[in-house]
Amino acid sequence: MRLTIFAATGGIGRHILGQALAAGHNVTAAVRDPGKLPDEARGVAVDLTDPDPAAMRDAVAGADAVLSGLGPRSVSDAGITSRGTRTIVRAMRDADVARLIAVSAAPVGTVPSPGRPNPPARDPGDDVLMGYVLGPVLKAILRKHYADLAEMEDALRESELDWTSVRPPRLTDKPLTGTYRTAPERNLPRGYSVPRADVAHFMLSALHQPETVRRAVGVAS
Template sequence: MRLTIVAATGGIGRHLVEQAVAGGHEVTAVARRPRDLPPGIRTVAVDLAAPDPRALASAVRGADAVLSGLGPRDPRTDVGITSGGTRAIVAAMQAEHVRRIIIVSAAPVGPVPVPGQPKPPRHDPGDGFFMRHLGSRFARALFGKHYADLALTEQILRDSGLEWTVSRPPKLIDKPLTGTYRVALNRNIRGGFSVPRADVAHHMLRMVDQPETVKQVVGVAS
């Protein structure tokens, strides 16, 4: 399968590249500094903070799916890169007639209002007592602008007409791949407080061939 992986040197992106190559896929890796990527794969240099439309179009051309681990280096200050970069990726895919895209968002995003959904539910249906009353409030107090940008990113996908899937993990941690995690459609995972980045990448790759995840938000957690 021909896969384009965006933000390929990031925390999730590097796992996507490693696992996709190990799985025998033909990979095009998009990164600001592609020299940091392993040899033997096609690379395209794109700064998603100021994306070059022609470079992005060449990166997604002929792809069976695009997987994006795009996110800010510092979610408290580096706001806007995810929505802006995703908007550029969507435009490139539409221009090149590529349909399938899977992106990473975050578990606390569900109750965040956006123009297309100004009155979302007060709580995610998968959240337990702690997340409903303490955890989500604490997270939004620290990273509210980041979650607002992720909510806008999800809205961009909903409006795109593409075959999109949103992965919503909780706290990301740097532990080895386990291949064992819980998933749920359109809800967070009850009691799921963290998940390894490697497992998120593993699940994203699995969802490429899961039609039931198209136009769905998918919770994933250990």
């Protein structure tokens, strides 16, 4: 497949890139610094904090699907994911590309947003520890991050694209296992963490899973 990967040198993006190349996909990587990319990937210089429409169209033109590992790395980055995703959506619409898979986070299903002001108070997949102890603490500490991701999911739902939002819990740098669990529209019981490599693996697998289209999917070890 012809794939475009945004944030391809980030925590999850670099795993998407490596696994996509290993699988023989034709990859375009949209990053700030294409010099950091392996020779096998076509690089396009894109800065999603100040996007150039022509560069965005060039990045996605001709792609069968787009995968986004975009996410805030610090408090100062809060807002970049929703703004960047809206830019990606516009570029895909202009280039007539339909399939988009983007990284979100497990707590986002219970985070209010302008497009979803009254989400459920507790995710149906959360156990007591996550639903009443860890979850509320995380949402308080990372409030701006999760608000950004919730607005990112608004951008997906408002689009006409064939999107999938992938909601992992705490990310680790453990190696790929391929034995993670997934669940549509809910978190995984006792799903407290997942390797970044497994999230990338699922995102690539979801390209061939039509049941994930226009849905949020929980993924965890």
